Amino acid sequence: MVTNAYIAYITLQSQRPQLTHSHTATFWHLQYWRLYLLTLVLGIGGSFQYGMQVSVIASPAEHIQSFVNHTWLQRYEGPVSDSTNQLIWSFIVAVLSLGAWAGAIHSGSLPVKYGRKKALLFNNIVGIVAALLMVFSRMARSFEMILLGRFLYGYNVGLGLSVHLMYLGECSPKKLRGFLTLTGSIFIGLGKVTGQIIGIKEIMGTEEMWPYLLAVSGIPALLQLVLLLLFPETPRYLYIDKGDTEGSKKALQWLWQEADVSLELDDMQKERDSTQGEKAKTVLDVLRSRSVRWQLLTLAIPCAGVQFCGINALYFYAFDIFRQSGVPEQQMHYLAIGLGATELVTVMLCAFVIDRAGRKKLMGFGYLLMGLTMCILTITLSIKDLYTWVPYANIGLIFCIICMYGLGPSGVSMALPADLFLQAWRPSAYVISGTINWLSMFLVGMLFGYVVDGLGQFCFLIFVVYCFFCAGFLLYFVPETKGKTMVEIMMDFNKLNYKKTSTETEKAEYHATQF
Template structure:
């Protein structure tokens, strides 16, 4: 996640557009139109989402076919290829190489975004499952921060060094290639999918240290028996199976639609908000570092709180705070020129929103997919989540400018409504998953999945199966 080109690229707008203009002039002997330069820039920005969609679509297959660890190692191939293409683009005089590099980087981003969380969640002991999975959110925030920092004029944000900045994500990729081979694969994958108990025990000892871990290994064995040797399910199975209906609804509303929280929108508005507050335009990049620092600290704080307060409490309370912050932000932006202190309130609300996002949904959704789906459905759930998330990000990028044009500051009402709805949904529907086995969480959701006389009979039969498997 470190130094993701998705965030770095926006610092380089004028440099890359100038490069497109110069390259076109040398190649064709005439200057490109402003519309053509804008089109190429838009393609450079948006094609990352297309790559993310492709990478997310492949995540389930690669995780089942090669395992979690090998899938993460394979994701480094498009990452290195993308970094090489973008880093050499100026030397080769080809802006098409930037487009191709962004596509490959997006493939890596979409793949690792799913596989990393799955691998971390399956490798963690039950008492640390939330904390370990949240590291994905922490390092994602750290990646934005590093991207902002490297994009400063004092570092790599100058015309002579922009190819180096675009290729900087090769550094963490190489670090992973050097270190990940020494780690074992997911113990759950080794036991449940490969049915290799000895390899699972060895992996558990390597990851968790010496001690008595048989209780958790027995939980994995119980889950393996409950699955009954079934192969990993596909996305179509996930969509039509009533037994996971409420897990799917939770996945869609709470996890996959996270773009509807408005975090990216607040980031987009931050520049104008800081300018209205009196911060010089030349200094806004440094304030952006403050936003990045806030997001990192909030996800770290979420890691400390998640095993104490629980997933449900952190989610609904922070959804409510985010809704309140968006409502007040709508008011302060509308009264921006009325009082001198109002712009400073807007700045404070931006930081409150980002902190609530990191402590709440930004961090909590990381372990949630691993916890609410058993092994056979988990890869399909991650594929579904990734595909919906990237499509949503792409559509929001296209629609948002029109929303701003049509609604102005009141565009936040849409995201406020979603945050408030999710606070109510989580409070009334979502069961707590803290400290529970996968089968216990499955049983909690079964009470929602089966209703009525036939549903009650199915629920009782499912509970009997779980009890029988646990006793075995």
């Protein structure tokens, strides 16, 4: 009996480390609850605004054009011509991209000079001013206020999106960096769906409510302005840029709920040593320097792919395919909500698998599968009149492509600047990624209608080529970054940046970039 008790005791003791480890593995997620709250605060005033502004403008289009015509009639005692009205409306839609480009450009200087936190606080004031312009535009009988408000919203989106991701990447432990930075894509999807939902006629998509609909983005801006005051500046900015070791340590301990953060501080010290006290690099430095050449390619090609992968063409053709399947016109808006919800769900799923599957596989195979599925969709669109089941198959293919887009390219591209660049290079990397994204969006918006008119359903073949190009580049040339420190990622890319090193000077430069 004693022997049995002793054996039971020994068995319990042998199992105890395993039980403790299991408990710890579950608990470490909970200990970051303050970091999760910060993620929520950053999201509602960051990438959520991007998704909101992309989708919310579609619903009140008819009401805004009517307002422009009414205002023109009062000013000039004559109706505006259809071409002029269409031009004003097109500029109201497109000016968001121009404002976002301006915000993206400043995302390289404001966060460096004033810090990530102050840059976001200033950005929220811009968003609130834009909302006030929208609210009072009808009262002032000025469509110019709508134009200015959309430009300021664009600036808010361009700056907020970059600094939001920068802030998260610099606050996250490496085991959560992929998941947390990818929440930026989740908030974009959430913003799109929210804009689509509140824009329906039963809520705010009416003649009386459209100024308030356009001003809704002021609420997230106000929330972030107030709540962000409760959180610290990013630890990496304090340690590397400001040299505030104690402040960085306190910020880490507060956010992570860990007493011992020495490993993270050592990693930041190595990163600071690797840059040898260098100041923040300019965009020109990033474009010229050989030491970040492959990082720049890895950033630029997928970022452009988000706009050139054909997702906008897909959304455009979706309504035609729904009509061919017999969907009533008044239900189209609800189907658009379904498409947006599908993208949101798949991006959320991507957030949970990114740190297991890795960035390289999710993006590479995502682009590859999108290209293959769009090839099939091009064929089925060409034979849609031959068989009654083909339009329904096309609907299924559309949802498949959206799922692939959310699981790979849409989500993972958001994490790239935080993963690929060291502290001194990161702000300018966000400027470049933002510039590529917004100019690509503007270019697609301006030229897409002409491409569709000229090629019809065969327009997808252009996007297929780019998807295959992205897939090949990512799968065959780019190293994986999951689970690695910033310095380890830099060393992997140095093998590509200095692959053909020949002279002693280049060899010395290569070794200098290691540590």
